Amino acid sequence: DTGVSQNPRHKITKRGQNVTFRCDPISEHNRLYWYRQTLGQGPEFLTYFQNEAQLEKSRLLSDRFSAERPKGSFSTLEIQRTEQGDSAMYLCASSFRTAAGYTFGSGTRLTVV
Amino acid sequence: AQSVTQPDIHITVSEGASLELRCNYSYGATPYLFWYVQSPGQGLQLLLKYFSGDTLVQGIKGFEAEFKRSQSSFNLRKPSVHWSDAAEYFCAVDGSSNTGKLIFGQGTTLQVKP
Secondary structure, eight states: OOOOEEEOSEEEEOTTOOEEEEEEOOTTOOEEEEEEEOTTSOOEEEEEEETTEEEEEOTTSOTTEEEEOTTSSOEEEEESSOOGGGOEEEEEEEESSGGGOOEEOOOEEEEEO | OOEEEOOOSEEEEETTSOEEEOOEEEOSSOOEEEEEEEOTTSOEEEEEEEOSSOSEEEOGGGOEEEEEGGGTEEEEEESSOOGGGOEEEEEEEEEETTTTEEEEOOOEEEEEEO
16 A cells, blocks of 8 residues: 555646646555645545446536546546636545545645746 | 534634534534545545534544534644644535535634744
8 A cells, every 4th residue: 555646746836827737546446536735725526436437526626627447447537728716726535435434645736837 | 505614714823723614504403514634735534424413523633623513613632732723624524415515615724822
Protein backbone atom coordinates (compact mmCIF):
# COMPACT_ATOMS: atom_id res chain seq x y z
CA ASP A 1 0.00 0.00 0.00
CA THR A 2 1.78 3.08 -1.26
CA GLY A 3 -1.11 5.45 -0.64
CA VAL A 4 -2.81 7.73 -3.13
CA SER A 5 -0.37 9.39 -5.50
CA GLN A 6 -1.04 12.65 -7.34
CA ASN A 7 1.04 14.23 -10.06
CA PRO A 8 2.21 16.85 -10.50
CA ARG A 9 2.40 18.34 -7.01
CA HIS A 10 2.45 21.86 -8.39
CA LYS A 11 1.40 23.30 -11.73
CA ILE A 12 1.69 26.89 -12.88
CA THR A 13 -0.03 27.66 -16.14
CA LYS A 14 -1.05 30.65 -18.17
CA ARG A 15 -4.68 31.54 -18.48
CA GLY A 16 -6.25 29.80 -21.44
CA GLN A 17 -3.95 26.78 -21.39
CA ASN A 18 -5.10 23.22 -20.79
CA VAL A 19 -3.83 21.20 -17.84
CA THR A 20 -4.14 17.56 -16.85
CA PHE A 21 -3.65 16.01 -13.44
CA ARG A 22 -3.20 12.37 -12.62
CA CYS A 23 -4.29 10.36 -9.61
CA ASP A 24 -3.18 6.82 -8.79
CA PRO A 25 -5.43 5.42 -6.05
CA ILE A 26 -4.71 2.56 -3.68
CA SER A 27 -4.84 -0.50 -5.91
CA GLU A 28 -7.71 -2.35 -4.23
CA HIS A 29 -9.91 0.72 -3.91
CA ASN A 30 -12.77 0.78 -6.40
CA ARG A 31 -14.03 4.26 -5.51
CA LEU A 32 -12.19 7.39 -6.58
CA TYR A 33 -13.11 10.99 -5.83
CA TRP A 34 -11.90 14.40 -6.96
CA TYR A 35 -12.26 17.45 -4.74
CA ARG A 36 -11.22 21.07 -5.11
CA GLN A 37 -10.00 23.14 -2.18
CA THR A 38 -9.49 26.88 -2.24
CA LEU A 39 -7.58 28.80 0.39
CA GLY A 40 -9.32 28.88 3.73
CA GLN A 41 -12.10 26.52 2.67
CA GLY A 42 -12.90 22.87 3.07
CA PRO A 43 -12.68 20.56 0.07
CA GLU A 44 -15.62 20.66 -2.35
CA PHE A 45 -16.76 17.55 -4.18
CA LEU A 46 -16.19 17.52 -7.93
CA THR A 47 -16.80 14.00 -9.15
CA TYR A 48 -16.88 10.32 -8.21
CA PHE A 49 -15.99 7.07 -9.95
CA GLN A 50 -16.86 3.55 -9.03
CA ASN A 51 -14.47 1.43 -11.01
CA GLU A 52 -14.43 3.04 -14.46
CA ALA A 53 -17.93 4.51 -14.27
CA GLN A 54 -18.30 8.20 -13.46
CA LEU A 55 -21.40 8.12 -11.28
CA GLU A 56 -21.75 11.67 -10.05
CA LYS A 57 -20.57 15.12 -11.07
CA SER A 58 -20.95 18.34 -9.16
CA ARG A 59 -22.34 21.42 -10.85
CA LEU A 60 -18.96 22.92 -9.94
CA LEU A 61 -17.58 20.77 -12.74
CA SER A 62 -18.17 23.06 -15.70
CA ASP A 63 -17.89 21.98 -19.32
CA ARG A 64 -14.21 22.91 -19.21
CA PHE A 65 -13.56 20.12 -16.73
CA SER A 66 -13.44 16.46 -17.65
CA ALA A 67 -12.41 13.44 -15.63
CA GLU A 68 -11.73 9.91 -16.71
CA ARG A 69 -10.83 6.61 -15.13
CA PRO A 70 -10.38 4.46 -18.20
CA LYS A 71 -9.58 1.09 -16.70
CA GLY A 72 -10.85 1.58 -13.21
CA SER A 73 -7.36 2.26 -11.96
CA PHE A 74 -5.73 5.70 -12.32
CA SER A 75 -7.77 8.79 -13.07
CA THR A 76 -7.10 12.04 -14.89
CA LEU A 77 -8.70 15.43 -14.40
CA GLU A 78 -8.36 17.85 -17.31
CA ILE A 79 -9.17 21.53 -17.26
CA GLN A 80 -9.45 23.24 -20.62
CA ARG A 81 -8.98 26.96 -21.19
CA THR A 82 -7.94 27.57 -17.61
CA GLU A 83 -9.15 30.67 -15.81
CA GLN A 84 -7.70 32.41 -12.77
CA GLY A 85 -10.65 31.14 -10.73
CA ASP A 86 -9.44 27.60 -11.34
CA SER A 87 -6.46 28.23 -9.06
CA ALA A 88 -6.87 25.78 -6.20
CA MET A 89 -5.64 22.55 -4.68
CA TYR A 90 -7.10 19.55 -6.49
CA LEU A 91 -7.37 16.55 -4.20
CA CYS A 92 -7.92 12.95 -5.13
CA ALA A 93 -9.15 10.34 -2.69
CA SER A 94 -9.95 6.67 -2.89
CA SER A 95 -11.84 4.17 -0.78
CA PHE A 96 -13.00 0.59 -0.81
CA ARG A 97 -16.33 1.30 0.80
CA THR A 98 -18.04 4.25 2.41
CA ALA A 99 -17.60 3.02 5.95
CA ALA A 100 -13.85 2.94 5.60
CA GLY A 101 -13.43 6.64 4.98
CA TYR A 102 -11.11 8.01 2.36
CA THR A 103 -7.41 8.01 1.79
CA PHE A 104 -6.43 11.34 0.29
CA GLY A 105 -3.49 12.12 -1.91
CA SER A 106 -1.27 15.12 -1.24
CA GLY A 107 -3.00 17.10 -3.96
CA THR A 108 -2.00 19.09 -7.01
CA ARG A 109 -1.77 22.82 -6.47
CA LEU A 110 -2.76 24.71 -9.61
CA THR A 111 -1.86 28.35 -10.10
CA VAL A 112 -3.26 30.11 -13.15
CA VAL A 113 -1.42 33.32 -14.01
CA ALA B 1 -29.51 20.40 1.97
CA GLN B 2 -26.76 18.82 3.98
CA SER B 3 -24.28 21.18 5.55
CA VAL B 4 -21.49 21.23 8.09
CA THR B 5 -20.63 24.20 10.27
CA GLN B 6 -17.40 24.65 12.15
CA PRO B 7 -18.04 27.80 14.18
CA ASP B 8 -14.41 28.43 15.11
CA ILE B 9 -12.20 29.45 12.22
CA HIS B 10 -9.09 29.79 14.35
CA ILE B 11 -8.25 28.44 17.81
CA THR B 12 -5.09 28.91 19.84
CA VAL B 13 -4.29 26.68 22.81
CA SER B 14 -1.22 26.22 24.97
CA GLU B 15 0.73 23.01 24.69
CA GLY B 16 -0.57 20.54 27.25
CA ALA B 17 -4.00 22.17 27.45
CA SER B 18 -7.18 20.41 26.46
CA LEU B 19 -8.82 21.00 23.12
CA GLU B 20 -12.34 20.92 21.78
CA LEU B 21 -13.20 21.71 18.17
CA ARG B 22 -16.87 22.17 17.40
CA CYS B 23 -18.80 20.71 14.50
CA ASN B 24 -22.51 20.95 13.78
CA TYR B 25 -24.21 19.26 10.87
CA SER B 26 -27.53 19.51 9.14
CA TYR B 27 -29.02 16.28 7.90
CA GLY B 28 -32.35 14.53 8.27
CA ALA B 29 -31.12 11.18 9.49
CA THR B 30 -27.97 10.05 11.23
CA PRO B 31 -25.16 10.56 8.77
CA TYR B 32 -21.70 9.13 8.67
CA LEU B 33 -19.40 11.66 10.36
CA PHE B 34 -15.68 12.19 9.99
CA TRP B 35 -12.86 14.33 11.25
CA TYR B 36 -9.81 14.93 9.05
CA VAL B 37 -6.57 16.80 9.72
CA GLN B 38 -4.53 18.65 7.12
CA SER B 39 -0.97 19.88 7.52
CA PRO B 40 0.15 22.78 5.31
CA GLY B 41 0.45 21.80 1.66
CA GLN B 42 -0.65 18.25 2.35
CA GLY B 43 -3.68 16.10 1.78
CA LEU B 44 -6.13 15.17 4.49
CA GLN B 45 -5.64 12.40 7.01
CA LEU B 46 -8.56 10.63 8.63
CA LEU B 47 -8.59 11.06 12.43
CA LEU B 48 -11.79 9.21 13.27
CA LYS B 49 -15.26 8.34 12.06
CA TYR B 50 -18.72 7.62 13.40
CA PHE B 51 -21.36 5.44 11.81
CA SER B 52 -23.45 4.01 14.59
CA GLY B 53 -23.26 2.49 18.04
CA ASP B 54 -21.18 4.02 20.81
CA THR B 55 -21.43 7.78 20.50
CA LEU B 56 -17.89 8.33 21.80
CA VAL B 57 -15.37 7.31 19.19
CA GLN B 58 -11.64 7.06 19.54
CA GLY B 59 -9.25 8.01 16.79
CA ILE B 60 -5.58 8.27 16.04
CA LYS B 61 -3.12 10.61 17.77
CA GLY B 62 -5.14 10.60 21.00
CA PHE B 63 -8.21 12.31 19.54
CA GLU B 64 -11.80 11.42 20.35
CA ALA B 65 -15.16 12.74 19.25
CA GLU B 66 -18.65 12.54 20.65
CA PHE B 67 -21.79 12.32 18.55
CA LYS B 68 -24.77 14.10 20.09
CA ARG B 69 -27.91 13.56 18.06
CA SER B 70 -29.98 16.06 20.04
CA GLN B 71 -27.50 18.82 19.27
CA SER B 72 -26.55 17.65 15.75
CA SER B 73 -22.98 17.91 16.87
CA PHE B 74 -19.80 15.89 16.51
CA ASN B 75 -17.14 17.72 18.51
CA LEU B 76 -13.50 16.69 18.46
CA ARG B 77 -11.52 16.59 21.69
CA LYS B 78 -8.03 15.92 22.93
CA PRO B 79 -7.07 16.02 26.61
CA SER B 80 -3.54 17.34 26.12
CA VAL B 81 -2.41 19.08 22.97
CA HIS B 82 1.09 18.65 21.54
CA TRP B 83 2.88 21.22 19.36
CA SER B 84 2.67 18.75 16.46
CA ASP B 85 -1.13 18.98 16.54
CA ALA B 86 -0.98 22.43 14.96
CA ALA B 87 -2.84 22.00 11.67
CA GLU B 88 -6.21 22.53 10.05
CA TYR B 89 -9.07 20.31 11.10
CA PHE B 90 -12.09 19.48 9.00
CA CYS B 91 -15.37 17.93 10.00
CA ALA B 92 -17.26 16.13 7.24
CA VAL B 93 -20.58 14.41 6.77
CA ASP B 94 -21.62 11.71 4.35
CA GLY B 95 -25.34 11.77 3.98
CA SER B 96 -25.45 9.73 0.81
CA SER B 97 -24.14 6.34 1.79
CA ASN B 98 -24.41 5.11 -1.76
CA THR B 99 -21.69 7.36 -3.11
CA GLY B 100 -19.55 8.27 -0.16
CA LYS B 101 -19.56 11.92 -1.22
CA LEU B 102 -18.47 14.09 1.69
CA ILE B 103 -19.61 17.57 2.64
CA PHE B 104 -16.86 19.38 4.51
CA GLY B 105 -16.96 22.21 6.97
CA GLN B 106 -14.88 25.32 6.46
CA GLY B 107 -12.20 24.04 8.77
CA THR B 108 -10.64 25.16 12.05
CA THR B 109 -7.01 26.19 12.18
CA LEU B 110 -5.34 25.12 15.39
CA GLN B 111 -2.33 27.03 16.66
CA VAL B 112 -0.40 25.64 19.63
CA LYS B 113 1.53 28.00 21.89
CA PRO B 114 4.65 26.67 23.61
